[in-house]
Amino acid sequence: MYVAPLNTDHLLSEAEKENLYIKLVTQINKDFNLANEGIDFPMSILPEELKIQLQEKIYRLIQYKFAEYLNLLYIIDVPEHEIKQLDGTDIVALAGQVSFLILKREWQKVWFRNYYR
Numbered sequence: 001m002y003v004a005p006l007n008t009d010h011l012l013s014e015a016e017k018e019n020l021y022i023k024l025v026t027q028i029n030k031d032f033n034l035a036n037e038g039i040d041f042p043m044s045i046l047p048e049e050l051k052i053q054l055q056e057k058i059y060r061l062i063q064y065k066f067a068e069y070l071n072l073l074y075i076i077d078v079p080e081h082e083i084k085q086l087d088g089t090d091i092v093a094l095a096g097q098v099s100f101l102i103l104k105r106e107w108q109k110v111w112f113r114n115y116y117r
Helices: 008-018 022-034 047-064 064-078 080-084 091-115
Strands: none
Touching: 008 022, 008 047, 008 091, 022 047, 022 064, 022 091, 047 064, 047 091, 064 091, 080 091
C-alpha cells in the first residue's frame, strides 16, 4: 500500500527499502531532461548527496531561471496547491521544500508504476 512520505529522508529510505531508489534517480533525470534542465545524477549517487544536489539545483532555478523552474514543476506535475502553500521568504528553505515536493511526485510515479506493472 502506498504511504505518502513524511519528509525527504523518509522518502529516500523507503525508495531504498523497496529497491526502487535507482528507478527514482532515473525518473528524476528523465523529467529534468524533458524540462530542458539537464541534470544527470549517476545511479551510484548516495541519497544524502541526491538530496543536497537537488536542493542546490532548485535553489539556482528559483534564483536565476524562474520561468524554467515553473516549467520544471509543470513537467514533473507537482500539485500547484502544494506549491502555493509554501512560504517563499527564505529561498534556501523554499528550495528544500520544493525539492521534497518534486521527490514526492517522482516517488509516486515510480511506486505506482512498479506496484501496478
